[in-house]
Amino acid sequence: MYFQHVYDKSLAQSSYFIGCQKAGVAAVIDPKRDVDTYIQIANEQRMQITHVLETHIHADFLSGSRELAALTGANLFLSDEGGPDWQYAFDHTGLRQGDLITLGNLKIEVMHTPGHTPESISFLLTDIPGSADPVMFFTGDFVFVGDVGRPDLLEKAAGMAGTQEAGAQQLFKSLEQFRKVPDYVQVWPGHGAGSACGKALGAVPVTTTGYEKRRNWAFRFENDEKGFIGNLLEGQPEPPKYFAKMKELNKQPRPLLTSVPVLAELSTEALKSAMDKAYPIIDTRHKSAFATGFIPGSINIQGNNSFATWAGWFLDYETPFVLLADPASLDDLTRKLMRIGLDNIHGFIPSTNTFTAGGGKLQTARTTGYEELKTLQQGQDLQLVDLRSLSEYQQGHIPGADHVFIGTLPQHLNKISRDKTVVIHCQSGDRSTIGYSILAANGFSNVINFPGSMQEWLQQGGAIETAR
Structure with missing residues (x-):
């Protein structure tokens, strides 16, 4: 058997390449959309990808299953569980509880493990020449290292009211199946630490059923x-x-993207035309570079591992947008965007020079440090805004700080004062820089960014309070 774990740090998402070396055939489980990775592995191992499997209809990334099948001729093996509302609307081989897939000398048993979603399935792998006992369990978003899949996404993200309680009940019952799997079986989940598909995912990529039964909170x-x-x-x-x-x-037919797009560099005139059409400019530079000079109206989303997640919060799927990025980073950034379906990239500019060459004037960000913030707190006309998640805010925040989650800031601009001095912060400054750029783009001239944020506040001995 050949096995390779493919991990996307930007979305904390795992996919798997599994092959039978004797038969020269392979399967990929939950592929990301830039599928050249798997084709390269197959070529290196002299294998043919014949099977593409999914554990469920994904919410956190755009699956590359159909792209991979189109390029390789592989068959799609997808869940037919969950009822009529949870069926894939394109051709595939349907899978149900107890079905067996043969891949050369490998056997894959299908287990229906609903809870995270109604159609969720897991795959129990046996390497027949080695043993009649299973060796690997691919759980998707069912069981993670130290956590289990959340059942509330359908309600909170997709607006399907009343589904989270039913999903939680299904998940509780699904864990009974997990308990019956032998303790020695390796567990390879669909996500790691940093994914929004759970709240306490572990950082290690693999675990065992026995370890999870003993240490995972859900089994208590x-x-x-x-x-x-x-x-x-x-x-x-x-x-x-x-x-x-x-x-x-992920559920419906859609246009396929079978290669990574090459972006066009925009001239000064082309950039001006894009700005006249109100195309967003996403500045991917480091937050410190952004603060020293940025194009008015641009949004700073740094090109790090969180880039795609925040782009997904603030960009829509209809309006073209422009990237400000180092040309050397374009392939990486484009891959990150295509993994969540943000394909509508109008082009890129390599620096702010493209803007200033046409006479454009850059803006600079107002920032503050701990001591100045303490001084500002002595006045009466200050609003301090914490842009972190609600759970972070509740666990401990600067006394007197209001809470507005950065992801929903554009919808809650009315909560930000236009009369007082406003200081914004997050945990380490990345999110507050996004927030500063959003507020500046919406005409706020009274905002100061505290880029040291909670990290600096705590290091300097600043007081905190909790809220429930």
Whole structure:
């Protein structure tokens, strides 16, 4: 057997390449959309990808299953569980509880494990020449390292009222199946730490069923369904806005993107035309570079591992947009965007020089440090705004700070004063720089960014208070 774990740090998403070396055939589970990765592995291992499997209709990324099948001729093996509302609307081989897939000398058993979503399935792998016992369990968003999949996404992200309680009850029952799997079996989940698909995912990529039965919080409630549901639903992170779009695109037929696009560099005139059409400019530079000079109206989303997530919060799927980015980073940034279906990139500019060459004037950001903030707090006309998640805010925030989650800031501009001095912060300054750029783009001239944020506040001994 050949096995390779493919991990996307930007979305904390795992996919898997599994092959039978004797037969020269392979399967990919939950592929990301830039599928050249798997084709390269197959070529290196002299294997043919014949099977593409999915654990469920994903909400956090745009699956590359159909792209991979189109390029390789592989068959799609997708869940037919969950009822009529949870069926894929394109051709595939349907899978149900107990079905077996043969891949050369490998056997894959299908287990229906609803809870995160109604159609969720998991795959139990046996390497027949080695043993009749299973060796790997691919759980998707069912069981993670240290956590289980959240059942509230359908309600919070897709607007399907009343589904989270039903999902939590299904998940409680699905764990009974997990308990029956032998303790020695490796567990390879669909996500790692940093994913919004759970609240306490572990950072290690693999675990075992035995370890999870002993250490995962969810298995402490074997005879307490009510306690399990209460613990499961409490404190889940805010689901990114783009999750609802991913559910739609992963279920329905859509245009395929079988290669990574090459972006066109915009001239000064082309940039001006794009700005006249109100195309957003996403400035991917480091927050410190942005602060020293930025194009008015541009939004600073740094090109790090969180780039796609925040782009999914603030960009829509209809309006073209422009990237300000180092040309050397374009392939990486384009891949990150295509993984959540943000394909409508109008072009890029390599620096702010493209803007200033046409006579444009840059803006600079107002920032503050700990001591100046302490001084500002002595006055009466200050609004301090915490842009972190609600759970972070509740666990401890600067006394007197208001809370507005950065992801929903454009919808809550009315909560930001236009008369007082406004100081914004987050945990380490990344989100507050996004917030500063959004507020500046909306005409706020009274805002100061505290880029040191909670990290600096705590390091300097600043007081905090909690809220529930």
